[in-house]
Amino acid sequence: MIDIQANKEEFNALLRQVNREGTDYLIEDLENLGFYDAPASTRFHLDSDGGLVVHSLNTCKAGLFLREKMIAMKPELKGLLLEDSVIVATLLHDVCKADVYQKVVKRRKDQFGNWKDVKGYDVDYSNFPMGHGEKSAIVVLRSGFDIHDDEMLAIRWHMTAWDLAFQNPEARNNINTARNKYPLCSLVNLADGIAANLLEWGTNEQEEL
Numbered sequence: 001m002i003d004i005q006a007n008k009e010e011f012n013a014l015l016r017q018v019n020r021e022g023t024d025y026l027i028e029d030l031e032n033l034g035f036y037d038a039p040a041s042t043r044f045h046l047d048s049d050g051g052l053v054v055h056s057l058n059t060c061k062a063g064l065f066l067r068e069k070m071i072a073m074k075p076e077l078k079g080l081l082l083e084d085s086v087i088v089a090t091l092l093h094d095v096c097k098a099d100v101y102q103k104v105v106k107r108r109k110d111q112f113g114n115w116k117d118v119k120g121y122d123v124d125y126s127n128f129p130m131g132h133g134e135k136s137a138i139v140v141l142r143s144g145f146d147i148h149d150d151e152m153l154a155i156r157w158h159m160t161a162w163d164l165a166f167q168n169p170e171a172r173n174n175i176n177t178a179r180n181k182y183p184l185c186s187l188v189n190l191a192d193g194i195a196a197n198l199l200e201w202g203t204n205e206q207e208e209l
Contacts, residue, residue: 002051007036014060015091017087021146022143025144029139033098033139034098036050042122045203047203052098059093059094061195062090063089080184093136093192094192096135099127101124102123106118106120137155149182150182153178153181153184154185156178157189158192
């Protein structure tokens, strides 16, 4: 069972720890968007109320772990992977999802092959159809949060190939340039994958049926 209030407090405390201008405005906007109650997906991982914040925290923890290990292996990365930037980019990479999930009742078969009604989510992009990573960055900017260039680019391109399959050569050049310029882009992408595919493995309701 997800403790939404406890996770919300942990998320906000981590974000405030960075001590950026506009933090309170961003937290207020995330509240209004429904970020703290939203799921992380419709059926793939943490598809339950509050799952999005759990995923964001998992990504942050994975990102900080990766930062520590990468700096130990390659000390010159320390100045390029600032702890505050890892926290900002990982916590905020998926705020685009805050207003896209709508609660519905779906029909699924249980382990015995019987159909049953289960609570679930559908996706509705009509509120702000801006895309994924780019929407997250823009939501943060619109709140007046003091976000740095490397953090914005890491958020924008955290989906890497999942975005690129539907984009053009210009987009591929942009992401490659961003990753070459800012190692944070690669770290956030890796942390997101570790969180969704390893830390959250087995957390979707469909797998439990």
